[in-house]
Amino acid sequence: MMTDDKKPAWLKIKIPAAKKETELFAGIKQRALCTVCVEAHCPNQLECFQRGTATFMLLGPTCTRRCTFCAVGKTPVHPPDPQEPWRIAEAVYQMGLRYCVLTMVSRDDLEDGGARHVAKTLESIHNQDSGIRIEVLISDLEGSPRALNDILRQKPDVLNHNLETVPRLYGVVRPQADYKRSLGVLKLAAEACITKSGLMLGLGETPTEVLQVMDDLRENGCRLLTIGQYLAPSQRHHPVVRYVHPEEFARYDHEARQRGFSEVASAPLVRSSYRAEELFERTRIGSVYGMKKSLQKRSPGNRPD
16 A cells, blocks of 8 residues: 655645635634634645635534544534534625535434534524525434434535445445445435535545446436545555546546536545535536426427427
């Protein structure tokens, strides 16, 4: 196995100008909020902060699970902060966001996995401005349909749940998760909204396994897909087995679209929330266009004599 101490050229990141990034980060820190950008050591955080976007992380900066790829803290968790939904809603409104991305840590210590807290945050944002689009990246909620429905009742525009890797590697990479359970979450959510999932490459998967995951996602109604290179947060985490060349990411993009995904983001530095609004808008516009074409075909005036 290789380590990622010598990254290839395509993984080098251009550092943007800092002014807007500093202002955004200061506002988040002032409200005592967490972002997955910082907690998970996202390589795109400076770019996203510079563009005025961030992914808010609910339920604290620590997680109850022991995934070997993740940089989010594993120290003891604390009870949910009842004021957090309101503070996030205020931040979203004052930042002028029209598309908001929320994520959460896994909270297996809570009876509902934290679902009601997430639902309350969506409700608080909609109360500030019902026109704000919301994408929510959730845990598997231990497979509870009731907990998932608590979130779906607040009508997120996109529900994201990442499979992260191929099922063969779950025992090593996601020991407390279950592949079929995660697919079940996406299947149920697909009945209510657009669903999305993400994969990391470079953990030891094979191309055949990646394509099978794509098939499984499509069979369960998933419409959006992100694929990116895994980068180990530290030497204590799962090592990088392989750096995947950009050309291979391009082939996976093609394969995913061939399988019917509405939109795909596949490149080394892609992460779950990277340019999430763009993916959603292209999907929404495509859906409206497809509906219009379908109605035109069914119109009596377009029927052959």
